[in-house]
Amino acid sequence: MNSMTEGFLKAFSLIYNLDQELLGIILLSLKVSGAALIISSIIGVPAGAVIGLKKFPGRGFIITLLNTFMGLPPVVVGLFVYLLLSRSGPLGFMGLLYTPSAMVAAQIILALPIVASLCHSAIVAVDPIIGQASITLGATPYQKAVAIIKEARYGILSSVIAGFGRVMAEVGAILIVGGNIAGYTRVMTTTIALETDKGNFELALALGVILLIISLIINIALHLIQRKGMAGTIR
Amino acid sequence: MKKTVLIIILFLVAAILSEVNASSDKEIICASTTSTENSGLFGHILPIFEKKTGIKVKVVARGTGAAIEMGKRGDADVAFVHAKELELKAVEEGFFVNRHEVMYNDFVIIGPTNDPAKIKGIKSTIEAFKKIAGSASFVSRGDNSGTNNMELSIWKKTGIVPKGQEWYLEVGQGMEKTQRIANEKRAYTLTDRGTWLATKDKDNLDMVIVLEGDPTLFNQYAVMAVNPEKHTHVKYKEAMEFVNWLISKEGQQAIGSFKDKNGNQLFIPNAK
Numbered sequence: 424m425n426s427m428t429e430g431f432l433k434a435f436s437l438i439y440n441l442d443q444e445l446l447g448i449i450l451l452s453l454k455v456s457g458a459a460l461i462i463s464s465i466i467g468v469p470a471g472a473v474i475g476l477k478k479f480p481g482r483g484f485i486i487t488l489l490n491t492f493m494g495l496p497p498v499v500v501g502l503f504v505y506l507l508l509s510r511s512g513p514l515g516f517m518g519l520l521y522t523p524s525a526m527v528a529a530q531i532i533l534a535l536p537i538v539a540s541l542c543h544s545a546i547v548a549v550d551p552i553i554g555q556a557s558i559t560l561g562a563t564p565y566q567k568a569v570a571i572i573k574e575a576r577y578g579i580l581s582s583v584i585a586g587f588g589r590v591m592a593e594v595g596a597i598l599i600v601g602g603n604i605a606g607y608t609r610v611m612t613t614t615i616a617l618e619t620d621k622g623n624f625e626l627a628l629a630l631g632v633i634l635l636i637i638s639l640i641i642n643i644a645l646h647l648i649q650r651k652g653m654a655g656t657i658r
Numbered sequence: 659m660k661k662t663v664l665i666i667i668l669f670l671v672a673a674i675l676s677e678v679n680a681s682s683d684k685e686i687i688c689a690s691t692t693s694t695e696n697s698g699l700f701g702h703i704l705p706i707f708e709k710k711t712g713i714k715v716k717v718v719a720r721g722t723g724a725a726i727e728m729g730k731r732g733d734a735d736v737a738f739v740h741a742k743e744l745e746l747k748a749v750e751e752g753f754f755v756n757r758h759e760v761m762y763n764d765f766v767i768i769g770p771t772n773d774p775a776k777i778k779g780i781k782s783t784i785e786a787f788k789k790i791a792g793s794a795s796f797v798s799r800g801d802n803s804g805t806n807n808m809e810l811s812i813w814k815k816t817g818i819v820p821k822g823q824e825w826y827l828e829v830g831q832g833m834e835k836t837q838r839i840a841n842e843k844r845a846y847t848l849t850d851r852g853t854w855l856a857t858k859d860k861d862n863l864d865m866v867i868v869l870e871g872d873p874t875l876f877n878q879y880a881v882m883a884v885n886p887e888k889h890t891h892v893k894y895k896e897a898m899e900f901v902n903w904l905i906s907k908e909g910q911q912a913i914g915s916f917k918d919k920n921g922n923q924l925f926i927p928n929a930k
């Protein structure tokens with residue numbers, strides 16, 4: 424109990440006396456997870472939309488595959504990316520292992536299925552009347568698709584938020600492919616794991632609290648955007 | 659609105675990509691062990707080396723087995739580890755060159771303060787292990803680390819096969835976590851003196867050293883460069899600068915001057 428109180432107190436003193444090293448760690452966390460999320464969204468949202476809107480052979484299988492990949496253990500993804508990027512692996516010539524880029528790549532694999540799958544669900548859940556009405560009003564197939572996607576934007580944003588939660592909280596994959604190198608690939612979650620290993624429980628807990636606060640701020644921002652989207656939707 | 663979002667996204671991506679791989683040539687990856695990283699040794703000696711040579715050493719801390727494997731795969735430029743047999747084997751296989759012994763500390767057996775297996779007073783590690791077997795629990799790193807290798811070689815000498823026994827707990831964790839698990843389980847374990855000294859007070863361990871000073875428990879650290887003939891991309895020149903510095907007078911002094919928070923010297927330089 425004592426450790427817990429101390430952890431929270433320490434969190435606030437750390438935030439108050441934000442030092443260069445901690446700031447670097449926080450920024451790198453945001454950069455890596457941010458890049459992974461943006462790329463996952465750029466690929467995942469259109470992919471989810473296509474799967475949701477179009478009927479094509481193998482569609483059911485792709486959906487099942489995406490849903491399965493949503494539960495990928497980060498350590499397995501880390502190992503996979505490690506073997507891929509290792510100097511002895513197929514992409515070793517790129518020299519990306521133990522760089523932030525490798526961490527971004529691993530996190531994309533983790534976030535992409537979540538974004539695509541939840542985005543697909545959001546689009547499928549749109550009332551079919553929207554599509555029918557737009558056709559009746561003389562919309563082209565493209566305009567119909569746009570109408571459906573607009574209607575589903577609340578759910579699409581939710582899929583991005585879920586992807587964000589996955590990558591920000593993740594430690595297993597980036598520890599393997601990033602190597603937790605001080606000042607270079609050390610992010611919030613790997614620092615927490617390291618400090619826990621070193622027995623600095625208060626510091627580890629404090630960092631956890633800071634991570635939570637950052638996530639809270641970002642989620643509040645996304646929620647505000649979401650609400651704006653809701654208000655604009657005619658129900 | 660859409661334009662602003664787009665601009666922000668583009669800006670973010672550009673900023674990330676520009677910075678993500680901002681790495682210079684004057685840097686090497688050193689595969690090393692949790693004991694050297696967690697004790698703070700690297701935090702003490704690397705800035706001195708970097709200042710002198712301009713070479714940044716990026717440390718990836720794993721168990722010795724994993725660290726050697728990293729070098730074998732070409733994912734590190736230099737390895738700084740402590741498991742002589744594994745090291746010599748890897749050198750013989752041609753994965754590493756220029757192995758040099760750098761420093762040592764020693765292993766100790768720690769156990770619950772009340773010493774349930776009555777190990778205190780025994781001088782021989784092998785006898786102590788024999789006595790622990792069955793009469794108390796023993797926590798093993800179980801992770802192919804240098805400490806784990808040392809422990810297994812001792813078990814081998816006792817003729818006891820501990821694996822699978824109910825008193826033998828393989829935890830697969832780093833040294834400090836293993837100590838904490840031993841503390842919770844009221845068990846014995848083999849640890850390096852550096853980790854023990856650095857963490858026993860901080861972790862409130864209700865444990866003591868029950869055996870120390872046996873020559874069997876000598877813990878030699880060595881450094882070796884990844885063979886550039888196996889992996890042409892490795893930064894052999896910079897790696898050798900690091901190796902040569904570690905065994906130079908200056909590097910040895912840096913290691914010897916490293917003290918933990920309580921003023922204990924954790925590693926004794928002994929390069930030849």
